[in-house]
Amino acid sequence: MSYWGGWRRQHQEFRRRIKQHRNQLRRDTEFFDGHLLYVTELRWTDPFDAEPPVDFVVLSIGLAHSGTAVRCTPDAHAEWLAVGLDHLDAVAAATDRAAIARERHEVEAEKLGNRLLWWRMRDVDRDWRRALEAYRAEVAAADEAYRPTRAAVGQRIAAEREESERRLAQERAHTDERRGRARELAALPLWGVLVTGRGPGAEVTVHRHDVAPLSPLPTDTQPHRWEEAEPLTGFALEPAVRALRETGASVRWEGAATAAVEEEFGHTLQTWWEDLFPQSDLFRPPRPRGSSSTYTGTGHHSSHGAGGFSCASVH
Known part of the structure; x- marks a missing residue:
């Protein structure tokens, strides 16, 4: 058996x-x-x-x-x-x-x-x-x-x-x-940067020199080291915005400039930016340093009204 x-x-x-x-x-x-x-x-x-x-x-x-x-x-x-x-x-x-x-x-x-x-x-x-x-x-x-x-x-x-x-x-x-179109648009010298206020409370307004703004641009602006080179290309705009954000400034995209990019590119402003600069955290939710730090922003949608598109980050 x-x-x-x-x-x-x-x-x-x-x-x-x-x-x-x-x-x-x-x-x-x-x-x-x-x-x-x-x-x-x-x-x-x-x-x-x-x-x-x-x-x-x-x-x-x-x-x-x-x-x-x-x-x-x-x-x-x-x-x-x-x-x-x-x-x-x-x-x-x-x-x-x-x-x-x-x-x-x-x-x-x-x-x-x-x-x-x-x-x-x-x-x-x-x-x-x-x-x-x-x-x-x-x-x-x-x-x-x-x-x-x-x-x-x-x-x-x-x-x-x-x-x-x-x-x-x-x-x-x-x-x-799409990324090819993004690079073509970024190669054009179109962009300007306006800084209002000082220090962490400052605000950066990103606009285009070739597009009429939806509402008057700020006039009480502070000088900055990129204004002599304006209009900036998209490639030159990124290090300028990044450096200003590192001082604690918030960033606002002017509404007409946002609308122009989205019409020319065929996708959102955020897609255009992140196709060009995938490591950028410009449109990501802010990360406060400490528990007492709070910050709000609208980083995932655009507004074509007078307020434009805002995104902020605290470093």
């Missing part, structure tokens, strides 16, 4: 896995059109000590687990699952028949071994070999019947991957084109 002792446990595990996979495929029948489905290989092993071991595979195709993404029609999804369930049933039935034959072989072998009727073992072994060959043929036929479905799913996965790569390449191209 010790020679055969492990196969029963393997067969019970085999049956457990079959039941588990069958339940998974039935759960997969929940389908929402237009959603991505995920394909996962459910694997289990031949319980009859094959050399090399025979692995069985059925495809779980549903919403509730991770795996390889795929899109398909409801009809295709239903067909794939139905064929998968048929495959499971065929393999399970063949395995159960082989398990009965192996049980019979084990019982007969024990009887004959005890009586030393060794010549009768040839017939018993022959019957088991034939049962095993029949089992192999049945599972091979089941695998062959399931092969077109696996191929169809594989083709759909490949198509989905190709489409995903195409979309990614298109997104990269759009991003490159």
Whole structure:
């Protein structure tokens, strides 16, 4: 009995896995059109000590687990699952028949071994070999019947991957084109900076020399070291604004200048700025130094009114 002792446990595990996979495929029948489905290989092993071991595979195709993404029609999804369930049933039935034959072989072998009727073992072994060959043929036929479905799913996965790569390449191209426009606009000398107040309470107004402001610009301004170089390019504007913010000043973008950038660039002012200067924290929420420090600002939307666009940071 010790020679055969492990196969029963393997067969019970085999049956457990079959039941588990069958339940998974039935759960997969929940389908929402237009959603991505995920394909996962459910694997289990031949319980009859094959050399090399025979692995069985059925495809779980549903919403509730991770795996390889795929899109398909409801009809295709239903067909794939139905064929998968048929495959499971065929393999399970063949395995159960082989398990009965192996049980019979084990019982007969024990009887004959005890009586030393060794010549009768040839017939018993022959019957088991034939049962095993029949089992192999049945599972091979089941695998062959399931092969077109696996191929169809594989083709759909490949198509989905190709489409995903195409979309990614298109997104990269759009991003490159957008950043190119951002650099072209930033190369133009358009910008001016006005500073009112002093120290941490100062305010920086960023405006454009080529655009009439929505309301009068500040006149009680303080001199700064960039005014002689105006109008500044966008590339020269960034270090100027950064240096002024480091003194504790807040920054306000004049509304007409903001509107002009967004019209010319086709995206928000924040997108234009961060395409050019991805390390800049100009439009990020301020981070007060201590618990007593509070600061508010509107860093994620623009206003084309007189107030313009404000963003502030404390350093």
